Amino acid sequence: MDIATERDGDAGTRRRLPPQERREQIVNEAVRFFAEVGLEGNTRQLAKRLGVTQSLLFKYFATKEELLEAVYEKVYLGRLSSDWPDRLTDRSVPLRTRLLAFYTEYSRLIFEHDWMRIFMFSGLAGAALNHRYLEHLGDVILEPVLAETAAVASGTRQPSMEDIWNLHGGIVYIGIRTHIYGLPAPEHPEEVIASAIDKYLAYFGVSEI
DSSP states (O other), X not given: OOTTEEEEGGGTEEEEOOHHHHHHHHHHHHHHHHHHHOTTOOHHHHHHHHTSOHHHHHHHOSSHHHHHHHHHHHHTGGGSOTTHHHHHTOTTSOHHHHHHHXXXXXXXXXXXXXXXXXXXXXXXXXXXXXHHHHHHHXXXXXXXXXXXXXXXXXXXXXXXXXXXXXXXXHHHHHHHHHHTSOOOOOSOHHHHHHHHHHHHHHHTTOOOO
């Protein structure tokens, strides 16, 4: 069945899909496609998988780059909650509680096959969308975490952006080892995340509970 039509109930007839619904189907399949074959996969292969002509694909996305932009929006930006920056900087809540809430929610969104594989493929390819995502993540999530850690740190150690990336990268690696390396996932990933956060905060003398 091509993506332009679908079966309508028991009658076995086909109805033409609205353009927005058809576009969404293309994007969803493109996510699965690029996660499987990498960003070098071409639009001819994708069109064949979708059961449509390449010209129909270009009706919705004029270039492969435009399609990758839609994948970027779907896989990356679509998984960042708009209220995370406010919640991360709410000092009425202990920093440990804020970090644990964020990374618990974030890990549930990214610890899955398509996100991890597209992230790794785009990183290996030096793709701009990967760089843009990391830059955006740094601006809206990691910079606030740095400021919040500095505000409660005690002693001579002061956090740097490198420290924040080490925390973040260590948590993301939980998903990488499962979906990229095929190793078993931790039985209780939330406990691994909590342990990483506790070690991070302890390093800077943060004793909040």
